[in-house]
Amino acid sequence: xxxxxxxxxxxxxxxxxxxxxxxxxxxxxxxxxxxxxxxxxxxxxxxxxxxxxxxxxxxxxxxxxxxxxxxxxxxxxxxxxxxxxxxxxxxxxxxxxxxxxxxxxxxxxxxxxxxxxxxxxxxxxxxxxxxxxxxxxxxxxxxxxxxxxxxxxxxxxxxxxxxxxxxxxxxxxxxxxxxxxxxxxxxxxxxxxxxxxxxxxxxxxxxxxxxxxxxxxxxxxxxxxxxxxxxxxxxxxxxxxxxxxxxxxxxxxxxxxxxxxxxxxxxxxxxxxxxxxxxxxxxxxxxxxxxxxxxxxxxxxxxxxxxxxxxxxxxxxxxxxxxxxxxxxxxxxxxxxxxxxxxxxxxxxxxxxxxxxxxxxxxxxxxxxxxxxxxxxxxxxxxxxxxxxxxxxxxxxxxxxxxxxxxxxxxxxxxxxxxxxxxxxxxxxxxxxxxxxxx
Amino acid sequence: xxxxxxxxxxxxxxxxxxxxxxxxxxxxxxxxxxxxxxxxxxxxxxxxxxxxxxxxxxxxxxxxxxxxxxx
Numbered sequence: 001x002x003x004x005x006x007x008x009x010x011x012x013x014x015x016x017x018x019x020x021x022x023x024x025x026x027x028x029x030x031x032x033x034x035x036x037x038x039x040x041x042x043x044x045x046x047x048x049x050x051x052x053x054x055x056x057x058x059x060x061x062x063x064x065x066x067x068x069x070x071x072x073x074x075x076x077x078x079x080x081x082x083x084x085x086x087x088x089x090x091x092x093x094x095x096x097x098x099x100x101x102x103x104x105x106x107x108x109x110x111x112x113x114x115x116x117x118x119x120x121x122x123x124x125x126x127x128x129x130x131x132x133x134x135x136x137x138x139x140x141x142x143x144x145x146x147x148x149x150x151x152x153x154x155x156x157x158x159x160x161x162x163x164x165x166x167x168x169x170x171x172x173x174x175x176x177x178x179x180x181x182x183x184x185x186x187x188x189x190x191x192x193x194x195x196x197x198x199x200x201x202x203x204x205x206x207x208x209x210x211x212x213x214x215x216x217x218x219x220x221x222x223x224x225x226x227x228x229x230x231x232x233x234x235x236x237x238x239x240x241x242x243x244x245x246x247x248x249x250x251x252x253x254x255x256x257x258x259x260x261x262x263x264x265x266x267x268x269x270x271x272x273x274x275x276x277x278x279x280x281x282x283x284x285x286x287x288x289x290x291x292x293x294x295x296x297x298x299x300x301x302x303x304x305x306x307x308x309x310x311x312x313x314x315x316x317x318x319x320x321x322x323x324x325x326x327x328x329x330x331x332x333x334x335x336x337x338x339x340x341x342x343x344x345x346x347x348x349x350x351x352x353x354x355x356x357x358x359x360x361x362x363x364x365x366x367x368x369x370x371x372x373x374x375x376x377x378x379x380x381x382x383x384x385x386x387x388x389x390x391x392x393x394x395x396x397x398x399x400x401x402x403x404x405x406x407x408x409x410x411x412x413x414x415x416x417x418x419x420x421x422x423x424x425x426x427x428x429x430x431x432x433x434x435x436x437x438x439x
Numbered sequence: 440x441x442x443x444x445x446x447x448x449x450x451x452x453x454x455x456x457x458x459x460x461x462x463x464x465x466x467x468x469x470x471x472x473x474x475x476x477x478x479x480x481x482x483x484x485x486x487x488x489x490x491x492x493x494x495x496x497x498x499x500x501x502x503x504x505x506x507x508x509x510x
Contacts, residue, residue: 010497012453024500116489123493268500298496 007323009130013268014324021325022058024268028297030055036303041086042075043303061273062281066293066308069101072109072249084112089303099150101248102429111150111248117301118157121150121251124269125158128255131264131322132219132242134188136163141186143177143199144427145170150248151221155190164188174202182213189215189239192222193229194430200236201364211238218242221252222429224332224350228358230260245332250294250307254329257322267326271295273306274315274329277336280308286317291336292329310336312348340435342370342377345410349433352381355408360401362386365423371436379411384418450502457499464491 008014016024033052036043046065055061076085082092090112097113113121134140140159146152146168159166167184169177178199181189189196196218200210217240218233225233225243233241245263246252253270254263265272274290276282284290292311296304312335316328334350341347349368356363365384370377381401389397398415405413424431467487474480 012449012501013497016501020501028500114489115486116492119489119493120496123497269496298492 009127014127014326016325018318018325021267025271025297026055026058028268029061029271029295032295032297032300032303033305035300036089036305039089039300040303041080042071043087043305047305058271058273058283061271061306062283064306066280066306067304068308069106069109069249069310073107076110082112083110084302087302088112089300090114095301098148099153099248100148102149109249112301114301117299120269120299121154122157122161124251124253124266125154126161127266127269128242128244128252129155129158129162129164129219131255131257133217133240133258134159134162134164134219138164138188138217139167139184139186140164140188140190141167141169141177141181141184142190143169143172143174143181143195144191149222151246151252152190154252155219155221159188159190174199175206178203178206178208178213181215182208185214187214187216189218189237190221191218192427192429193220193225193233194223194426196220196233196241197229197236197364198425198427200233210236213237215239219244224334224353226350226354226357228354228356232357232361243332245292245311245313245329247309247311249302250296250304250309251299253292253294253296253309254313257320257324259320259322261330262316262320263329263332264320264324264326265329269297271297272327274313277312284315286315287330289314289331289333312336312339338433340370342379342411347379347409347411351408352405353432355404359404360397362389362397363401364420365418365425367418367423367432367434369434369436377437378414380414380416381405382416382418382423384420384423387420453498453501456494457502460491460494460499464488464495467491 005011030052033047037047050064072087075087078085080086082088094114095112096115097118099111099113100108142152142156144152156166156168167186169180172180203210215237218237219242221244230241230243240260242256242260243263244252244255253272254265256263273293274284275293276284277289277291280291289312292309292313294307294309312333313329314331314333316330318327319325320328334348339346339348352368356366362385363383364386367382369380394417402413402415405411467484471481471484474484
């Protein structure tokens with residue numbers, strides 16, 4: 001077979017001219033809407049009086065109401081025959097997998113999957129892993145107990161479907177995992193960026209250079225991956241590092257190809273709108289930031305129409321040197337619900353991570369806490385250096401960091417110091433930002 | 440060769456793939472019907488249909504004029 005066919009998981013779909021992609025997406029959008037109205041009480045009410053056939057273009061879709069995470073929470077709190085509330089799109093007996101959101105922003109949302117909808121999710125991940133170069137020759141180590149969180153389950157099953165050999169690495173501590181990876185000669189990893197950095201740090205403490213462990217590629221999940229963190233991970237492991245964006249409710253909806261320069265929207269599995277942050281009514285142009293609104297197409301157990309992901313992303317152009325024709329995202333800037341007003345200034349924690357990883361490699365771990373002091377907001381950054389530092393070096397670091405943070409965020413931070421190893425290490429989603437003003 | 444040129448040549452293959460997916464679905468529905476009440480048949484046939492759902496999405500939809508259901 002020519003490389004044209006084997007370079008892509010689905011060479012026909014991934015290189016389809018855009019007008020055909022858009023046509024397929026609209027057709028499948030109609031199908032999802034029709035299905036949701038028929039099978040889900042939640043959507044029957046939400047779309048009362050709306051005929052899917054009246055929606056002829058992407059612009060027509062803008063008139064439909066959004067679905068927020070809070071809508072899902074409320075739907076699942078209502079009296080209903082199942083724990084999934086009145087949003088469930090199939091008979092309860094057809095549900096074969098339970099997953100839930102992490103609960104970072106509130107009560108977790110329960111997400112049901114049928115065997116069919118689960119295979120649809122796995123297929124999306126097959127595209128993601130194939131793009132990232134995962135192949136039959138890889139032994140993939142997943143250093144987590146996956147529990148009820150979806151991303152690593154999806155990655156596990158997709159890697160298996162690709163023909164990789166998958167090693168579930170839960171029920172071990174970090175050193176145990178590093179030893180197992182070396183023992184089994186793992187060639188690929190799936191982890192959160194934070195845990196990838198932590199494992200590299202632990203390996204070094206064990207006298208092992210992570211670069212010598214034979215890991216060729218790492219698929220990240222669970223957290224944002226700013227460019228500077230991406231570079232740190234690639235440097236630490238001597239491996240190619242791949243990012244994606246998604247969530248438990250809609251699935252992963254954009255991912256990196258071998259160019260590692262932006263994310264491809266997984267068209268036509270999803271109809272993705274990137275809307276202006278003020279009104280959520282206009283699609284932004286290339287180069288602009290917007291909020292991603294995602295409709296998964298082809299998954300019916302938990303129908304979602306125009307799900308407001310709250311992910312703030314920068315829209316790129318269409319196409320890529322890799323030959324894929326899907327729309328691109330050039331930056332994941334953070335989450336709209338992470339945006340905070342502190343002393344009247346808009347602040348997003350990702351901007352601090354980007355700066356620290358890029359300009360302060362001496363800082364290994366950090367935590368940001370916002371709280372009220374009287375009527376004033378106070379923001380503190382607690383930093384943990386890679387190793388013990390002398391008083392002079394720490395004073396110099398503090399002064400430089402304070403100045404850079406002020407320039408970057410327009411906020412004056414209090415800087416506190418933690419001893420090496422004092423701040424928490426995270427395996428799944430990190431919680432480095434704490435807003436305690438409402439508590 | 441440009442990807443678009445190859446794609447034009449591939450439409451015949453895609454149509455043939457779609458036809459096979461339709462046939463497999465028809466056969467599996469028959470199998471499921473024949474084995475109604477027999478867990479090993481019903482459940483495994485159901486699993487196969489989940490995979491043809493994915494194939495319909497990835498292949499059958501590409502055929503111009505397809506209704507997305509492989510038919």
